Amino acid sequence: MSIVHRSKVDAWLLVVLVLVVVVPLFASAVLLADGSAAAWVALPLVAPGAVLPAWLLLGTRYVLQLGLLTVRCGPFAWRVPLAEVTGMHPTRNPLSSPALSLDRLRIDYGVGRSIMVSPRDRARFVEDLERLRAGAGRMES
Template identity: 50%
Template sequence: MPTIYRSKVDVWLFVVLAFAALAALYSAVQTMAAGTTGATGVAVLIAVVGVGLPLWLLFSTRYTLQATHLLAQSGPFKWVVPLADIKSITPSNNPLSSPALSLDRLRIDYGKGRMLLISPRDKERFLQDIEAARRAIA
């Protein structure tokens, strides 16, 4: 049975994403108000990308632990990490772009030089569960 862990969300990042969505919404309204040819299409594009993407990232970032792999999802992006390929999991505050909405992160090293940064809300439970899952497949 898969277990889902939601991403921890830093307040500062929530504010940045909310501001980006509001700025895009304002731009879309201003574009529509201009009333020029093609304004509707441009306004819809601005709204979909500028409002939709930040909200999608904010509400969809999660990590699903399955029997043989970890699936990380954030908006339209997905990462699959085979549990058997995990070499180490260590705490990190690396700000690299990743499926993590907090700088309170875990760095997962796996495969041949691959790395994924995640930020589960309950890191202790996540670590316990992933270690149990790794032992079960060993």
């Protein structure tokens, strides 16, 4: 059983990510329409720069399974064993993390490790995490 929680997305970050994708692609399209040879140089350089922000925006999610939280953010992934979670705290820490909102939840796990996430429905995410964590604990006993 897997439970998928999508990331909450702050409006300002959505605007920035959309602009980072749209502006370079628009500029390349203008160059192509003008018949400029520079477009064929610009397009291969611009495409990866447009793909990554789109992938981050569309691919940031938190997957809960019995005993495991998998955090996905575009091409990046983290695996957090639920048995190692030692605490969860709300935060607005702006440090880089797989969270598309500053309305974040810091999850402490293992020895001195943490990850910040921003589930759309934080209360439901915490409830699901605790339920699956308790279920994993019963299986280990």
